[in-house]
Amino acid sequence: MPPSIHPVDLITALRHKHLTPAIVFLTSRRACDEAMEAFDHADAVLPPVRQEAIGAALERVITQYPSIAEHPLIPIVQRIGVAAHHAGHLPSWKIAIEELMRQGHLDAVFATTTLAAGVDFPARTVVITQSSIRKSRDFTDLTIGEVQQIAGRAGRRGKDHVGFAVITPSPYIELNVLTKGLTGQPEAIDSQFTISYPMVLNLLKAHPHEHIQGILAKSFAQFQLNQRAELIERKLDLVQTQLEPFGPRVCTDWITQWQTFDQVRKRHPARHQTHRSESPEIAARLPFLTPGRVVGLTKGRGIVLRQYRSKGQKNSMLTMLRADGAVTECPVTSVREVYDRTYDCAEIPSYPWCSTESFDRLSEQLEDLPPRLPILPILTAPSVEPLPDAVVQSLGDFPCPTCSSRPACHKDFPTASRLRQEQHRHTKSIQALRTSLWHRFQERVDVLQTFGYLTSTAQLTADGEWARLIRIDHSLLITELIRAEAFTGADPSLLAGIMASLAHDDDRPGAFPRISPGLSSLLRQVRKLAESLSPHEDPPLLRADVAALAERWIAEPTLTWIGLCRLTTMAEGDIYRLLARTIEFLSQVQTLKATHPGLADSAAEALALIRRGVLEELP
Template sequence: MSVSPTLSEIDLKRLFPFSLDDFQKQAIAALDAGRSVVVCAPTGSGKTLIGEYAIHRALHRNGRVFYTTPLKALSNQKYRDFREQFGDENVGLLTGDLSIERDAPILVMTTEIFRNMLYGTSIGAVGTSLNGVEAVVLDECHYMNDRQRGTVWEESIVYCPPEIQLVALSATVANSELLTRWISHVHGPTELIYSDFRPVPLQFHFISSKGMFPLLKAPRGGKKATEINPRIKSFGKGRQGRKEEPALSFVLSALEQRQMLPAIYFIFSRRGCDRSVEAVGNLCLVTPEEARELRSRVGEFLARNPEAERAGQLEPLLRGIAAHHAGILPAWKGLVEELFQAGLIKVVFATETLAAGINMPARTAVISSLSKRTDDGHRLLKASEFLQMSGRAGRRGMDERGHVVTVQTRFEGAKEAAFLATAQADPLVSQFTPSYGMVLNLLQTHSLEETKELVESSFGQFIANLHLQPLMEEVSQLKEEYRQLASQVAQVNEEDIHSYEKLRARLREEKRLLKILWNQAIETSAQTAREALPTIAPGAILSLKGPNVRTKDPVMAVLVATAPSPGQAPYLICLGEDNRWYVVLSTDAIAINGEFPDWQEVGQTVLPGEIAFKPGQSRKGTAETAEIARQISAIAEPLYFAEVEAQQQRMKAVEAQLEQHPLNQWGSPGALFKSLKRQKKLASEIRKLEKQLDRQLGDRWGEFLNLIDILVEVGCLKVSDAEPDAEDDNPVFEVTAMGESAAAIRGDNELWLGSAVRSGLLDNIDPHHLATVGAALVTEVSRPDTWTNYGLSPAVEAVLGQLQGLRRQLFQLQRRHHIAFPIWLEREPIALVEQWALGVEWNELFENTSLDEGDIVRILRRTLDFLSQIPHVPHISESLRVNAYRAMALIDRFPVNESIE
């Protein structure tokens, strides 16, 4: 695609003097055409350039751009990069606890902050905080897959005003086209810019104790490599058939010999990373010049931060080896990132969190295991996880190719590695989940019907709608048929229908009674006949019933002869009025209807011929017997039962009323009632299918309504005295003062945090106690063996004891409404927060707990973030507001405070 000189108001060649890739040109063209874009391309392919173009264009027009990222650390990194690229005065930062130049034309922030901005504005409107914003860059958009934070991305896309362009930058995902269609649906025209091109191609390797080899067979004809290298198919088995894992020193030696350093060595545990650093011993991977540069830089860092030095980390670092995981002191981790980017660290043993956004490319990515332990058990890596880590390999402008090395383990080998290396990326899965904060913020500015529309605009709902389209079309067709039937019977008088139905019901009852009376009369007559049978002779005319009789009504027959039977009563051989011979039991005679005249003469000429004397036997008569058969009906006295006759007359009277009914003027009442029956059946089918649709489409809305019920019960919402909307008849909700307090807080459970803040229990406690209680409300410790040598003060214990009652009530309320948001009230590790607030030195604090330094910092930073929100919560006491500021000052010191310089 050639770039037209009029493609943009900006001189692209001046901005980007290097050659642009096709997908970058396509994205720029789409933005200039006024469309939003989803840029889906591999890690390291240059997606960020699209966001930078949007920034250049906005600066040229005196507009603004918001650049959002999923992580504070990544936002800080982008802030530093953009200040260097665009000038300090043009770049601001918002991360919740940091607010720098918030009116700058380029404002970097976490995606959550952007979502919170949108909460304060009617959806679709441009609020004061978005004045002049031309585009919003959603970096790492594939974070929609994140179970805890994915909702934020979906809300940001749905709530963002349509006149603001979205620039969604994502790693490759399987359903990028669906994502683009969804954004087009909920936001505005959006174009997918897809590329699988990597400027630095990847080469996959497999290493076992027998050596390092290419993982895949060399392709032919320019095709991608997809088949496993036949040379390594049988590798990995040693004594007793066990798979032999290569030693760490063997792997590092192979990387060094092949000039494949620097490398990120991914290990799925903190302890594994630390043990690997220890296991390399005295191995040195840097040159003397690099060693001098390392000592200089590390010395400067420690001069600024003397408390950050750790003997177990310093010596390996000076030899070009480091660990990088969440348990390490963040400041030290930042130093590792800086030195790795400078090429001074050759191997970083890291958990997979390093692959999530932080700019730390390497020549080689080593993946130590192809499976990992999760909350759901031990499982193989997902394709996207493998691709995310692999994407760190290959530095643009520095390496001709990147290398991905998979390591033989006891559990997996080359087969699993080849599968993941050739697998397609996983699809994005919607993680949209309503929260208390979402409910309270939306209902402050929207009606219930508007809110439902927003909630049902999620990505997951969009996909569900597509999958359920056939079912929705079926419902639509059934409704159309129902509408047509309803219009057909609309002109019929409803009272006529009811009266006709009553007559039909009465006729059915009269027929039922007739059947009962008939059966009773037949049984009485049969009893009389059975008593008289022993005395009657051939020529008697009988009424027969039984399995041998083919008609429903009794058959008139003349008794021709009897035959012996195994029982006492003989078989009766009869000629029926239908000219058929019957062999019956005496119990089959239900009445004696007279005698055939002159039977002694006539009977001599009537013989049954060959017929088996077995009950139920029947055969056709002859031409000779036909005349006798015709006379039987005329001779016999018909069956007559007075009660039956009376009932038949009543039945005929009802039939006559039906024939004369006004409903007959509309045509056949039978057809009408068939239509009514079909209409009723359609209504039932429609209800059933709509319930099925509601179950699959309305799960999130059902959760939303459950949250409303809870919020009403606790007093955060109330039903307004205003009349419901006439169109939808939905109630109007008002957010109370307590609800406004909860809505102003961000957290895992805004209702719990808002209830604690509004309880009055925190109003008059000392600042260091407030910090400690705050930590209890926001801290989650997953390991049961966590310990500290510090105890909580009585003042904190007293507050926690009172909060426990509130917690128990909220637990019960949530359980009743099938809601499972966490309600933290941690006790064990939060004593560290109190000691830190009282001034204990960092090294002493660290020595008195089982927690890693990174975990301690995380607890303190989460506490600091919560405390920083309290002064902005409406309807709280001034003493609590002041003490929150004081508590923040007590804990916001190195290494808790974040440096962004």
């Protein structure tokens, strides 16, 4: 059986049961593209009337977005009535497919799950082939909310009586994740509040420092923290009622008093001390000298067969397998080195302490040992230090031994001290929950003060005034770059290149052969700065290939979109998104007109150059 249904069979089956139009969610972009390829020679063609209808509809979209006229998928879309739709495509292609789907021309769309969260285009059926999705670098199971979001695309209001969610297995499927997702209650959502540098600057610009705590308290994060704090408060109340019978006795704070007394009493040297015959170094070795361990002895090496204590011996003893199959007994003190090497050893309770087969095997293995073996590092536990004299003497100072409530204290101490520890823990966590946002804010303020964006009284400095306008990811790095005058006199194309590498947070591989020396040296500078800022801000990927790509697009106004796509292995949609993000970053730099006119001009120039071809045509 194939690991998953063939796309052509899938579409045929869906058509046969009148389950089209359908959205087929696949694991990856590649899976979508491969599914399309599968239709290359398929005979699941549409009747000519529908083919013409699709052609006409495509025609209309192409007049609006000429860039898709040459799209390689068009023949299949028209012939079979299926299409691929994922983030690797240009937005105009996606819009075209959405339009075709909305008009009811297509039978199926192969899409990645990003679609589920994105655009609003329903179908009669959704086909689910996976139970996990790629989130940052690894795959995680779909949540109930996500499964329902996907299933929610099934059933068009006014066009269908019922919607269908069809699960078809693939190697990436775990059925119970999906059945739980379909039948379950969506998860509760949690606040993801983070405090960013621009947020701090903007807050402090608009509000005095002392009001900030009140503003942070209005966040959903604090609302949820308060909910948790209230839960703990309830627990704390309970603990406090339980603590009531353990109120003040002869001493007000008898729990602490008893605790210190108890500790001191226990550590008093008068108490019996365990006498160990082994020195700490030898004792530390004992747990490692298990059957099968290779050790070095004064003469030659051996494999431990058993460890035992013998009445006449001061030290633990070992039974060793030596060269030529000899079995000898020796004290552990005669072990010179313990090697980082053990062999399997089937133990038996009588001589020679391991089964015959493993005895033979061990003897062979002992012969075959290499001349040098890694030595097992064994840490020696520090010996217990004796109590300082002062404490020992003060034992007499405690009133406890003669106190009237001594029996009661002795009896109640374990319960009382546990309750009091709980009380402390709860109080601490409540305090932490109530103030954590404020502390995180203060941490950011401290960083901004050391970099000179804020004064010691948390007022915005001249630098802070303009830095607050950069409200994008990696804002600290960007403002630091501007302050370091990294872009002074830089070409618009260089600026765009750096912004592109800052903006691009996708690690899908892409290749670009050439990078100009100017950009390369500037990028090196940026990378160095990003590294030095890494304690305060996560460094961006700073990929050279995307930087070079953006640089080329701006430096060469004659470069066509197709030409640009040929330069790299990145998908068209990714390049588009990269440049769109670059535009966003550049527009932020452009807002610094008042303080950095040169830089803003350069950004404006880059923006004008970047918006051409596909990027201009698109909505």
